[in-house]
Amino acid sequence: MKRPALLCLYFAAACGGSSDKSESESDQTESEQAPDGTTEDGTGSDAGPSAGDLEPGVNELTIEQVVEGETVERTYLLHLPADYDASASEATPLLFAFHGSGGAGTDFINQFVPSIEEHDFIGVYPDGIASSWNIEREESNADDVAFAASILDALDGVAGIDTERPVGIGFSNGAALVHKIAMESDLFVAIVPQASQLLVDSQPTASAAKVSVMQFHGTADPVCPYDGGTGILDYNFMPAEDSTAAWAAHNGCDATATETDIAPHVRMEWLNCENDRRVIHYRMNGAGHEVPPDVDGGSNARIIEFLIEARQ
Incomplete structure (x- = not known):
């Protein structure tokens, strides 16, 4: 899978049932790895959450990313069905949804509840830096394509989650991002850009x-x-x-x-x-x-x- 360089991956789960709100190893043929585990471009990788860290409902997770030489904490929501069972025989695929400018990942929590509860998808709702995605002239200079790819890598191997052939939805500025992800990677098998x-x-x-x-x-x-x-x-x-x-x-x-x-x-x-x-x-x-x-x-x-x- 054609993915951007990975970020530093960490997690912190904050669980809630309310609806209100892979390749994890660095490729040393592309960039040499420093002793601290980061690469020359300031990115690296670490383990994501395990099934034991997650609860049914909405989990808040974090990933650290180096942006313009500074390490920043990126957040995303992982929306699991109420009857999430890591030991289930069939894993559920991922649906990424990207908010518009001025929005947040919480914007999508209510929208896809029926399909999540029916185990059609598990929702992944990232947050943009300064509530926007870096397309050309936004406040953020983060590599948001790499951010999305690193979320997928962090979830790879988590019981009950199928990271193969994920899909992406975006609204407005988020729609521009799903266009960008589709053009620059093979992360998604399908995209739904809305209003951009x-x-x-x-x-x-x-x-x-x-x-x-x-x-x-x-x-x-x-x-x-x-x-x-x-x-x-x-x-x-x-x-x-x-x-x-x-x-x-x-x-x-x-x-x-x-x-x-x-x-x-x-x-x-x-x-x-x-x-x-x-x-x-x-x-x-x-x-x-x-x-x-x-x-x-x-x-x-x-x-x-x-x-x-x-x-x-």
């Missing part, structure tokens, strides 16, 4: 992994304009449909999308993709910087169905 598209100067290259994509975007979005351009941000966005079409072309899908009227919205899908990938775009007519819950009979239900299928 690719940038004009940042599109998947031939070396990027083939991933299934389900993108949601409102035609009245003032933050990330549906038709592209800068909107209220200093970013040059592609038109939203062109962004999804770029992923379709990358996945070798049909050049033209098949459209389905799901009034008042439109569902677009590029068929016949390579490697059984799927690429879908929801044009949410009249919607702003949001994802209405009733899209296509229930946006959450469509997302979970899509992600489950993508892992098969």
